[in-house]
């Protein structure tokens with residue numbers, strides 16, 4: 001076979017291409033890499049200096065009603081035009097001005113909202129309204145009707161911005177997406193605010209509710225509660241050398257992630273924390289709630305402050321330092337990787 005020339009092989013490839021055939025042996029190493037070879041790059045979006053002024057400009061160009069969802073999509077710089085922040089996840093920053101309504105619709109894609117800036121917007125999910133304050137983590141389950149609005153709270157009327165995290169790229173991958181608009185612009189509110197939290201949010205569940213749902217029945221995990229847990233832990237335990245005090249949100253009916261496709265976390269890093277590096281196959285999106293520090297991702301360093309968003313690609317080593325006590329929210333596709341049995345982590 002040593003007499004076979006490159007030209008002969010190239011000629012063969014030319015002949016099979018029109019028949020929709022390809023030689024595996026030319027691409028095997030990239031199809032089955034020795035370790036993850038993500039095209040994604042790390043990136044950080046500054047909120048106060050960059051995103052907020054641009055979002056406010058968008059409000060003078062289009063209403064929430066006309067836009068349906070007025071969102072600036074955070075695109076991974078290496079994947080322009082694909083509306084993804086990692087290969088599997090979508091992220092965007094959504095703005096609702098006082099008095100606006102983002103009309104009711106539903107879709108197969110699951111969504112999380114992490115409130116970044118402003119108070120007094122609401123989302124209504126399946127007839128239950130939840131008022132938003134910064135740091136709240138709110139879920140829109142797959143195929144649940146939802147509309148958003150901003151009627152203010154406690155006499156406060158201000159623009160409200162939240163981070164949207166959706167499994168849009170996964171649904172695109174599976175070609176399994178459906179969506180429809182509601183006949184009504186806004187849903188009729190049919191449950192009192194806080195009902196789902198009262199039923200499922202206190203380490204208890206209603207006795208007549210014995211079936212686990214793939215999405216958590218808690219629509220909103222208020223920041224005040226999660227922050228209090230971290231404050232207590234900070235007083236009583238040594239921070240993990242890699243991740244500080246880090247908790248994962250759960251679906252109380254399963255103990256697993258609150259959404260079938262997305263896991264969410266909240267972590268507290270003490271002032272002066274100098275974390276060790278770790279990496280994981282689930283690329284993650286971080287939203288900074290409080291404090292300042294630096295995220296060292298692969299070979300790059302990103303200074304972060306309140307309301308900034310950054311992305312850590314799959315298998316990129318992440319090291320977190322702080323100059324102030326910091327609280328970080330994050331989400332990833334971990335439940336899907338766990339279901340497939342492919343999640344790998346390394347604490348370096």
Ligand code: GTQ
Pocket residue numbers: 069071091092094107111146164166
């Ligand atoms: O709020 O329903 O960022 O459907 C992207 C798609 C938000 C939403 C997004 C959506 C929504």
